Amino acid sequence: MSPISEDDLDRLADYAAGVLDPAEAAEVDRLIAGEPAWAEAHARLAAAQPWLDEVLSGLPREPMPVDVAARLERAVAIAPTEPRTAKVLPLPRRRWPRIALTTAAAVAVGAACIGGFAALSRSGAQKTSSSSGVAAPDNRGIVTPGLLSQGPAVPDAVPNAGAGAVPTTATGTDYTHGTLSLAEAGPASATAKGAEAQSVPNLPDGLARLAVPAGLNGCLAAITAVEGGRPVSVDYARYEGQPALIVVLSGGSARVVAAGAGCGLAGEGAALLDSLS
């Protein structure tokens, strides 16, 4: 056990790593010189370094097992060639079928979203519904991707959207794990039942990329690739203070997910912050 608190140990570690600014480092210098607990913690930390180097670098490394390598090779072999038909390999691994299903689901959702968003693009900024039934922004606050900067969004009933349309709102609600389930009843419910509502109901900072069709489309595809199912609604909101897309799913392994601002970017995957199964 360290003679100082965890927060102080973090500070001491930063000091030892040389990442504190000069004023903070001088303060830690003073503490080490004047406080026995700090001096002891510092001494322990310094003494542990060579030993830590030795044990960390000496941990045995296991090459990828043959069965895992074979499984991976087969997964990448089928994934790009037949994503729409998604053959299920006759392997005993319980998660193989899920890969195939999620691949097909992602493609289906992606295709549907592309169709929906193409319609949205054609509809422009007019406050009408498109001929395909895709929701356009209206005075009820249903927000069309790409048009979120127009103003506050007041959650409302899911519109009679056409195929592929996902109703979106931008409540700015700050969800937590405990309130995430309230998104299923609609963002208004989350706000009313205790999630901390933000005073600015516009698009939260950091989510602008996801407010355009291409960004949202990629994000939803990434989410369904992981969780399966199809998106039912999207709320541009926050999760534990971070800008987040709250997506309600139907038929997936999760009912609601909170995805971070990097959702859908290459290398980021779904950037999931939390999910509710």
Add this chain to the structure above:
Amino acid sequence: MVRPIEKVQPGDDPAVPDDKALLAAHVSGDPDAFAELIRRHRDRLWAVALRTLGDREEAADALQDAMISVLRASDRFRGDSAVTTWLHRIVVNACLDRIRRRQARPTVALADSDPVPIPAVDSDTALDVRAALARLPDEQRIALILVDIEGYPVSEVAAILQVAEGTVKSRCARGRARLATLLAHLRNPAPDRTVRSETGTSGGEAG
């Protein structure tokens, strides 16, 4: 001291395509290029996934998720970083996704997950270190795995994690400080007194 990185790039041999060439070949339709790219890096990616998740089944699933993501995103790779950096970033994010989902439903994860594998060559110390690593905050554990265990340069880890180098150093230092506390019982306590008398007022030796 960190583990030296095993160079798996083809180096100067012009007959062997580098990673970017393999990725480009895959995007152009070469049916074997992607598999070759994965074969080239799979052991290192596996090591990162296994150490991050501590569970063989979950690591295998995370790697599979990650490689499917790579396949889908391969035509969007801009070449701003090394292919290996990009691959590691995707693997780390896939692992983090799984950790977050596991945390969201801890009872399921505990009931379903396989036990942490115990290689025959392992030692009691290695087991203790693994257990202590599992208790670190995720961001500290991942930084430690990449820098202190796998031996990647801080600059590359910063690129993988898309954070500043100072942040990587801080995460490693904080993780090491916690490990030192968690594993104090394994070390000979005698050196503490010696070092305390020698390091009174200035530091900077860690990290």
